[in-house]
Amino acid sequence: MAPTDAFTTRPELAGTFGMVASTHYLATAAGMAVLERGGNAFDAAAAVAFTLHVVEPHLNGPGGDVPIILATAADPVPRVLCGQGPAPSAATIEHFDGLGLTLIPGSGQLAAVVPGAVGAWLTLLRDHGTLPLRDVLDYAIGYAEHGHPLVAGVVGTIGAVADLFRTRWPDSAAQWLPDGRVPLRHEMLRLPVLAATYRRVLSEAEAAGADREAQLEAAYRAWYEGFVAEAVDGFAAREVFDETGHAHRGLLGGADMAAWKASYEPTISLDWRGVTVHKAGPWSQGPVLLQQLGMLDALGELPPHGSAERVHRVVEVAKLAFADREAYYGDAPEAYAALPDLLDPEYLKARASLVGDQASAQLRPGGPGGRTPRLPGFLALPEAYADSGELTDAMAQVEQVDSAGRTRGDTCHIDVVDRRGNLVSATPSGGWLQSNPTIPQLGFCLGTRAQMFWLEPGLPNSLAPGRRPRTTLTPSMLTRDGVPVTAFGTPGGDQQDQWQLLFLLNHIGDGLNLQAAIDAPAWHSSAMPASFAPRKRAPRDLVIEDRFGDEVFAELAERGHRAVRSGAWSLGRLSAVSRDPATGVLRAGANPRSMQGYAAGR
Missing domain, CATH: 1.10.246.130 (Gamma-glutamyltranspeptidase, large (L) subunit, C-terminal domain)
Incomplete structure (x- = not known):
């Protein structure tokens, strides 16, 4: 047995109102602010997630994925809300065979799947949240629009791929290399295009009327059937240099995004x-x-x-x-x-x-x-x-x-509990700033989760259209009695x-x-x-x-x-x-x- 009075670097927090824990202090603070604003654990978790897209862009982004495990005060049985998007309809083993590839590259267009993170968070808010979308998105929009101090990991990641950005991915260079240089640690960095994307989603949501659920449905449509899907569809037609040393067009299209829905299981x-x-x-x-x-x-x-x-x-x-x-x-x-x-x-x-x-x-x-x-x-x-x-x-x-953008897979994590007994655990990832070029109209990039498929037929994790890659993302929840x-x-x-x-x-x-x-x-x-x-x-x-x-x-x-x-x-x-x-x-x-x-x- 270990000593129960073991040294800790900081205290275990204890209280009765609400608790938020995440991989970045600004995101945690955003989640806590939402609880103080009257939101529940699900509102807070979504606010944390959208903020993480801004402050930990080397670890996750709006073009990435998230599995969520949740339990509500009204229904204590834990459920999974799947925000892991599937392979596009054009993603076949035969296509990769034709390109002479035996593994799906870890960077670039070929590895993109349907971006499921935003759909999952909007679904969670619609079904279990209480606050208007504006109250949840405020923090992410503010940090993207007005800037936030960069942590060392973001700076190090940008530095590792700066030459790739300069020579091959100019849209990424425009966003992540201010004045053509690698930003400094703690430097304030603004992401105005991403802020504008979130503002447009919010505008289209609020145009649906005062009803909260109708707003969230409209936001979902804007992302998966509207201007975001249109931009993704157009961007996928571009050839992008990846870690193979060659340029490839993407396989993900707007129709793939429109066909997908976040789901419970x-x-x-x-x-x-x-x-x-x-x-x-x-x-x-x-x-x-x-x-x-x-x-x-x-x-x-x-x-x-x-x-x-x-x-x-x-x-x-x-x-x-x-x-x-x-x-x-x-x-x-x-x-x-x-x-x-x-x-x-x-x-x-x-x-x-x-x-x-x-x-x-x-x-x-x-x-x-x-x-x-x-x-x-x-x-x-x-x-x-x-x-x-x-x-x-x-x-x-x-x-x-x-230097080619290949990533071994770092990620974020979110845990929230509120005084009512709502509990959520989520592991957002993918859509890393280094995984794909920034989509210039949207201010974020697509993920590369398809690299987890095998290109050998007949395996449980073989690539197939509409199939989810076997992800490493794995939140956890405990119940007692x-x-x-x-x-x-x-x-x-x-x-x-x-x-x-x-x-x-x-x-x-x-x-x-x-x-x-x-x-x-x-x-x-x-x-x-x-x-x-x-x-x-x-x-x-x-x-x-x-x-x-x-x-x-x-x-x-x-x-x-x-x-x-x-x-x-x-x-x-x-x-x-x-x-x-x-x-x-x-x-x-x-x-x-x-x-x-x-x-x-x-």
């Missing part, structure tokens, strides 16, 4: 140590968290907090769960059919029995329900293997973007459900409070195939914060792990909020790493 859940853990389905990587918890339980009592034995066991379980992800997850009927067998306690017990004293370098999917696993053929090729340390994902560093109690999550691509596992082990398993569970030293494996181009894996790499003692590193080496030392405060950007149904006390914590995330509440 049940969560996937697992009972664990007195709580029920809720995740999105196999079109996300969410079920791997449940598989890991089930396997760890099958192995009995956890080794001591902070020990090499615990690190080893958790990493080896992660390798098994993520191998199953690669063989069985995706937005396909066979993925949903496999899910009950993947979460069957006997199957998880059998999988857990594969964990030995030594680190495994194999990618070992199981056979749930007697199935025969099939992995993408690419994973057997030499180019699927990374050099040691190549995949290190230290969140304190900004060099996660290369059927009542929602905690919302949490983190950015971090393939690491998200490894870092969230550590949070649960710290918080539920060891009894640490929210902030202490977030602050505790972290690690992750790089053994699983990356979801982002170029889809590599480092079978023995264990990325671990330096706060562990030398004896831990020595024992991990003896067990066959290749420890990649990260910074002392570098891995994970978790946030969390909670509500005690018995007392009404609300709590929150946020990540201190990168000195950007914050929680607020009273």
